[in-house]
Amino acid sequence: MLNFEGINYLAVIVAALINAGLGAWWYSPAGFGKKWSALTDVDMMQTPKEETNRAILIVFGGAIIQALVLAIVLNSIGATTVIEGALVGLFLWLGFVAATSIGDDLYSRRGWKLWWLNASFFLIVMIASGVLLALW
Helix, strand or coil, X not given: CCCXXXXXXXXXXXXXXXHHHHHHHHCCCCCCHHHHHHHHCCCHHHCCXXXXXXXXXXXXXXXXXXXXXXXXXXXXHCCCCHXXXXXXXXXXXXXXXXXXXXXXXXXXXCHHHHHHXXXXXXXXXXXXXXXXXXXX
C-alpha cells in the first residue's frame, strides 16, 4: 500500500528545484538548448515572455508532482540508501518516462536524437531525485 506518512516535503521542494535548475541549464544555450532548438524548430528567443513564464510555472508544477510521487514510492517501499534511491529513480524513468515518451517523438517524426536529449535529462533528474529523497 502507498505510505504517505513521513514524506519530507522540504526534500520534495528541493528535488523540484534541482529539476528546474538542471532544466534551466540543460535547455539553455550553454547546455543543449541549441541542439534542442535545431531538433524542434523552436527558437526560445522568439517565444513571447508571457508564454515562456507560463510554461516555466507549469513545468515547475510538474516537477513538484514528479518529486512528490517519487517520494511516496520511495517511502512506501522503504528505500533509504543511495543505491535504492538511484535504482528506483532509474526504474521509474525506464517504465514511465523512457517507455512512454518514445511514441510521442517517433509518431511526431522528431526522431531518436530529440527523444534521447529529453529522456536523458529526465534520467539524470529521476536518479538524482531518487537519491536525494531516499537519503533525506
